[in-house]
Amino acid sequence: MALNQPQPLAFDPSQLIGHTWRLARLDLTLLFRNRMAFFTAIAFPLLLGSVALLLRSGYVSGVSTGLYTLTGMLALAGFFVTFMHLTTVFTVRREELVLKRMRGSVLSEAAIFAGSGLATTLVYVVQAAVLITLSITTLGGHLPRNLPLLFLGVVLGSVMFVPLAAALSGVTKSGESAQITVLPAMLVLAATSQASFPLSGMPELLQRIAASLPLSPVVDVIRIGYFxxxxxxxAPHPAVGFAESWGAAAPRLLLIWAWIVVGTLIARKYFRWEPRHG
Structure with a gap:
C-alpha cells in the first residue's frame, strides 16, 4: 500500500501536535515495558558509549582517544535508538494490523510517524546528555564548545533515521527478521562513519563515498560541536570559534537534510501499511 495515499482529513496543526505528543508518550511507555526494545534502544547504546572508558590514553586526530571514541559512539547511538528500533516497531505493527487500524482512525499519517520519531528523539537527546556527562566526569572532557550545534546534530540525526527505518520496514518480512535486516546497514555505517577510527588511510574515492553515507555527517557535526x-x-583539524563552527558544519547539515528527503522518497515507495503477502 503506498505511503502517499491522500487522507480525507483536513490539516489541523494543533491536532497534529496533540496526536503526535500522545503517540510519543504511548511509544515511550511501550518502550520501557518491552525488555528487548529497552535494551536495544536505551541500554545498549549507553553500554557502547562506555567503551570509551577503556581508552583513556593516546590521541586520535589530535584529540583524546577516549573522547574521540565517545563522540563517535554518541552519533552511533542514534542508529540503534531510532533506525534499528523503529524498523522493528513499524514491521511488528504492520504485521499485527496495528498500523492499518491507526491509519483508519482520526490519526494522520504524519502524526503516526512523527509520534514514533519524537519518542526516539527524546530518548536520544537524554542519551546524548548522559554520554556528555560521562565525558566530563570520567574522561577529562569538557562542555561542548557549541552545544546548540551538537544538539542540532543529534536531533537531525534522529529525524533522518525515521524515514529510513520506515523504508527498510517495508522490505522486512517480520519483527524477528528486522534485526537481521538492519545488521548490514549497521556494519557498513559503523565502518565508514569514522565513529571509531579515522579513514585517512583509505583511498580518496572510498573516503568520499564514506563521507556521503548517512551516519558520517552526524559524526562530523557532533564532533565539531563538541571539540x-x-x-x-x-588532521590536524583547525580550531573554529562558535560562529565559525556553524559554517564548518553547514555542508554536513545540508547532507543530513538531503538524506531526510531521500529517505522520505524511498519510504513513500516501499513502506507498507498492511501485512506483506509472500
Missing part, C-alpha cells in the same frame, strides 16, 4: 575543531578538514 570546536573542523572535522571536515584533514
Amino acid at each position: 570546536g575543531l573542523d572535522f571536515t578538514e584533514g
Whole structure:
C-alpha cells in the first residue's frame, strides 16, 4: 500500500501536535515495558558509549582517544535508538494490523510517524546528555564548545533515521527478521562513519563515498560541536570559534537534510501499511 495515499482529513496543526505528543508518550511507555526494545534502544547504546572508558590514553586526530571514541559512539547511538528500533516497531505493527487500524482512525499519517520519531528523539537527546556527562566526569572532557550545534546534530540525526527505518520496514518480512535486516546497514555505517577510527588511510574515492553515507555527517557535526575543531578538514583539524563552527558544519547539515528527503522518497515507495503477502 503506498505511503502517499491522500487522507480525507483536513490539516489541523494543533491536532497534529496533540496526536503526535500522545503517540510519543504511548511509544515511550511501550518502550520501557518491552525488555528487548529497552535494551536495544536505551541500554545498549549507553553500554557502547562506555567503551570509551577503556581508552583513556593516546590521541586520535589530535584529540583524546577516549573522547574521540565517545563522540563517535554518541552519533552511533542514534542508529540503534531510532533506525534499528523503529524498523522493528513499524514491521511488528504492520504485521499485527496495528498500523492499518491507526491509519483508519482520526490519526494522520504524519502524526503516526512523527509520534514514533519524537519518542526516539527524546530518548536520544537524554542519551546524548548522559554520554556528555560521562565525558566530563570520567574522561577529562569538557562542555561542548557549541552545544546548540551538537544538539542540532543529534536531533537531525534522529529525524533522518525515521524515514529510513520506515523504508527498510517495508522490505522486512517480520519483527524477528528486522534485526537481521538492519545488521548490514549497521556494519557498513559503523565502518565508514569514522565513529571509531579515522579513514585517512583509505583511498580518496572510498573516503568520499564514506563521507556521503548517512551516519558520517552526524559524526562530523557532533564532533565539531563538541571539540570546536573542523572535522571536515584533514588532521590536524583547525580550531573554529562558535560562529565559525556553524559554517564548518553547514555542508554536513545540508547532507543530513538531503538524506531526510531521500529517505522520505524511498519510504513513500516501499513502506507498507498492511501485512506483506509472500
